[in-house]
Amino acid sequence: MTARAVKISNPDKLLFPDDGITKGDLAAYYEAVAPALVPHVKNRPLMLQRFPNGLGREGWIQQDVGRGYPDWMPRVTVPKSKGTVTHAMVTDPPSLVYLANLNSITLHEWLSREDKIDHPDLMIIDLDPGPDATFADVRKAARATRALLEELDLPAFVKTSGSKGVHVAVPLKRRDTFEQVHETASIIGAVLASRAPEQLTTEFRKEKRKGRLFLDMHRNQYGQHVVAPYTVRALAGAPVSTPIDWDELGRVEAQTFTLKNVPRRLEQDGDPWKDIKRQAVTLGPARKKLEKMS
16 A cells, blocks of 8 residues: 555635635644654544535534545444444555545544454543533543542543543553453543542433533443544634643643644644553553452
């Protein structure tokens, strides 16, 4: 499979009309951040959030690879409840830029890669604030999550979601199945909620959350997905889901990082998640500790 140069069609098309951001700008962004982004998403099935006519017009989430995809564009066919589905993947900068040329603003990634599709290499704790929550509430929940993970001898990495919350990630050695990872994440969520029941909840139904921050552990299941690192969100201002150091958490807001400032941030400071794989763990020891807590 040989990658090729990608020509951007209609680069002046406005994708973020209120911000003057064009498809050419989006493609240039993804090309600039590719050295940091590609290793995180490489060989993962992707869900594409596409807006062919820009924000404010109809968009959609695309799973299947389209008919017009070139032969060199990487893809993977995975089982689903009925049959299979073929997802696009990214393996290099041209494949990333090709998706930008399809007006794919946001990349949603699986937590596993094609060579071990049933064994995730990430566990994600999605801290999703309610409509009345502040980012201070999110910071507090993220620090509580990190503290519990430290009790369990699990590494914790953090990134802004680019929307309202943050994602806490635990890198895995791909020995645990999705079922085992989801079970472990669910217990972690239950322990966190039991420690701060007025602030945190694992209640899936919004009407029962009562303003509490939602600990979303459901992304740790086969076929689920999460916004990829350094992905642009389809929101005004083009905010970016951005890995940060824990000591930065107190200095940033949910949408501090955008398409316009992330390339320079990476150039100056590098990627805080660059070595995330080196800290990968298995979850067996943590599960034993959780049995005593729950």
